[in-house]
Amino acid sequence: MAKLEGVKTLDMVNGEITKVAYGGAAYERVGNVGEHGDIALRIAKPASFAEVGQFYPVVKEFEILRFIDDEGEKPSVHADRFVFFRKVSAPANPSVEERVAKAEGEIESLKSDVAALKGEAGYKRIGKSEAQAGDYVKFIETNDSSITVGKMYEIVNIDYEGYLDFIDDDGDKNCGVSSEVFEVYCKVSAASVEAEPKPERWKVGDYAKVVGQSIINEKGDIVKIIQDTGGNVPFKVESMDGKSTEWRSEESLVRATDEEVAEAKRAAEFAKFKEGAKVRLKSGGGELPLNGYENGKVYEILYTHLQRNRIGIIGGEITMGFATPDQLEILSEEEAVEHKKWAEIGREVGEYKKGDVVRYDYGDNEICEVVDDTEDGRVEVQTKDYGICREKPDTLRLVTPVEARFDR
Structure with missing residues (x-):
């Protein structure tokens, strides 16, 4: 098998893998244009010889870019099915920016560790309907320049329509709206956060919320897990309306609350009702x-x-x-x-009138005339061999309404 074993994820942005390690070297994501020596992550079109979520070596033969599949063959690469990662060497003299970023990350990590040791408060995610003044809102996606994505804002009020009011970066009162993606948290002690069991891995049939980069489903959408390959991008997910599927990494999803799932199901059911239907x-x-x-x-x-x-x-x-x-x-x-x-002749479906010409919808399909209007759920028709018969409307088909007969 040519799928690469032991590929480790080093970095991610918005739930998408951007850097990996393999064979003692680091590889950075370069997009959909590959070169000889790259490694490629299969992201679409699973096949018997290539699994979605697995990495494969890339080679170039006769000016054609190929990958070595699970059967040892070298099919050509389709750019829409892979993203490529290219080997990079660690800089001997990292820039000031790189050193500062590394130091800042270490400082934030130490702050977090010290807070945990001191028993200081942490945050626990809750459903939006559970929010109270004093809890916190964190935005995942917003176009509002006065809100910082990822920052915790204390909720100062919940208005009569359920909007969560907080003070934004400009010092003004603001609120989360339906076009934005945000989560709600309450502050809890570090001990209670630590005591909470680690969430179980998603199972097929579970629901998750997309927090990674928008592909087919948008950030904030609720999706259903329908397959788990165990690979680097293991989860195949389905939209709530069942019309689209895509592959997602574990980091691009968070567990959806019961409230979020219920609302997503309601919205999907509501969407079935179209204007004009x-x-x-x-x-x-x-x-x-x-x-x-x-x-x-x-x-x-x-x-x-x-x-x-x-x-x-x-x-x-x-x-x-x-x-x-x-x-x-x-x-x-x-x-x-x-x-x-039926509406075009001013009637409800199955509304027969005296003088209509109808046809039996079973048997010999005899054509008859209605001799009495629909009454008590039955229609009286004049048959050739059996006289007047009382029939259910759904056993007949209208041939000519009485208003259109030329013999009358």
């Missing part, structure tokens, strides 16, 4: 805010409002009704087409 009202009809709308009938979605958990529908006796997702059933494309056909 046809829905059947299942419950709540005849009562505010659905007075003028009847259970079992089909209506059209005018707009949706996730934050208020309501969906505006039209087509009832009043201008608009408001329903929640659990009160509505989305019609299939086939059902929507059928509903449109």
